[in-house]
Amino acid sequence: MSFTALVEEYRGKLLENVHFGVVSVVDEKGNVIYRAGNPEHMTYLRSAAKPFQAIPVMKRNIDEVYGLTGQETAIFAASHRGESFHIEALESIIRKVGFSEEGLHCCATYPLNEDAKAERHRAHEPKRRIFHNCSGKHSGLIALCKHMGWDERTYYKLDHPVQQEILETLAYIAEVPISSIPVGIDGCGLPVHALPLNKIALSYLKLACPDLIEDSATRVAAAKMAKLMNEFPDMIADTKFVCSALLKDPNLSAKGGAKGVYGIGLRKERLGISLKVSDGSEQVWPCIIASILERIGYDNQETIDRLYELVPNVIVNDGGTIVGERRAVFSLER
Template sequence: MSNAPELMVEIHRGPLAESAHTGHAVICDDSGQIVQAWGDPGKVILPRSSAKMIQALPLVASGAAQAFGLKTEQLALACASHQGAPLHVDAVNAWLAELGMSDDDLRCGPEVSRDKALKLQMIREGKCPCQAHNNCSGKHAGFLTFNKHLGGGAEYCAPDHPVQREVRELFETVSGMESPGFGIDGCSAPNFATTMEGMARAMAWYANAHTRPDTLSKAAAQLVEAMIAFPEHVAGQGRACTHLMRAAKEPVAIKTGAEGYFVAILPERGMGLALKITDGATRAADCAVAALLVQLGVLDEADPEVQRFLCPPIHNRAGIEVGRIATAPGFP
């Protein structure tokens, strides 16, 4: 097993592979041990939004979710990188209203909706995007709920705030290692670093949470169940997370993160998967995670919903198919 990143995805045009994407991937079992790896399992990474189910863990484990009567859909939204579609924006605004709060209480920053129809409608109507349109607003609604339960100060994204201190403690617990540091994410929250192995081990911990009786594991199992039950809330139409969860032959929670990161939680197998494309390309991450899940038997390669990410065609402006995105020979 080489420590160098492995060639995973190629971009073909005609007979040539004109571009290539390398990466690292790790699969861990129910004991937290590596069962398969590509590239460097010890590579230190920022998991970005693929860690949202960990960032949401204190919300449930603390009893805050129960105290505020959160629904399963809201737990899925707390783990989401959503499209900012009406479904998502309305749900976040309703959640804030339940808390007696407003858009001004969020700290994720405004973002133009990623939902094309809503984006164009807002442009026509001269409306500016709000923080609720931010793809991370569900996670931040969760932070606000946990913070209200704690009675903490308004700046809940500060690394030394009780909310983020608890997130870091649980992040290190489930990854099985001390985090070497953090970066500030696009939504202003700290994003804690770990290794590829650490993240795969954390996902395996989540995959087996339903088999353990302790409070923390029960909280994790609730979040996994919420993601699986409401894939549309986790991402949205056209997104790999949502479409691959729908297409899966067994319950699986799949979550992307910025800069080519992906994780998968496989409860029926007790396995966790982590993937990082080194150049951060989403097109390659979508393809590679689909390929890994096909290899594991979770996805059917022939399913059109799988093919749209595993081997999508490339069309030119005249609509002619001129190439394709595909896994590199030998991967996985």
């Protein structure tokens, strides 16, 4: 089977839940050096693809073309959660590039951040497309289409030049044939791509260590995107989410996607990590990622502590009383 038990959750002394999944850790040659479960398990990247989907945008220096700030450019790789500074950045991008919010293919919704959502409800504001967590990615692709003279209305279709370039970029970085990449439709309406876990790990290693990318234009674009993600971590998710917490560590490139998939690249150690939680849970990401970092001997305890602060391993009830715990139960096999 692909999956193995990653996290157990206890209420009192009784085992209440088990989260299964896969972990893959690769070296700079793409060799799997640690694993839990089947490292070749195929999964959609979902939003973990965003830094790579942004590479065609970065290749054309779209930030310079339209005079975008670092914060605005970073949101091209984001699953932003709709805090006010995210919305301000997106509104600025729309003004500078010169397109309508209605041109975004992602649907109108409310922010994912609960405080931000409550704020919009209190103000009796309607749902908006830029509240959608993928609107930064969509804005970058529209800006690229506008610059290249491509049809801005159909940028979400698989046969569109921008989507074909994204597919080629992902195949190149992951070192797989295009024909081997399953393509579906993501929650935001764009094509979504699947890779084996070990290839996701390799892709994130290259994002962290772009010297491993031979093509110079792709290498420069990846390096610039990764640098912006570390410089403006709160733009990538929000002030209380695991992606931003990890990106505060300048040694890491990191991004998660829906349904439990995650990718991390370690610069100094030159390692790539990927994981998939089979039930799609994101709540157990901090427990799993912190445990992986501990088990490979990662030396930045501040990063590990920050993960445990986000989602403590103690489980509390509605009144704040400790009623149980979660435990990482997997071993990393060589």
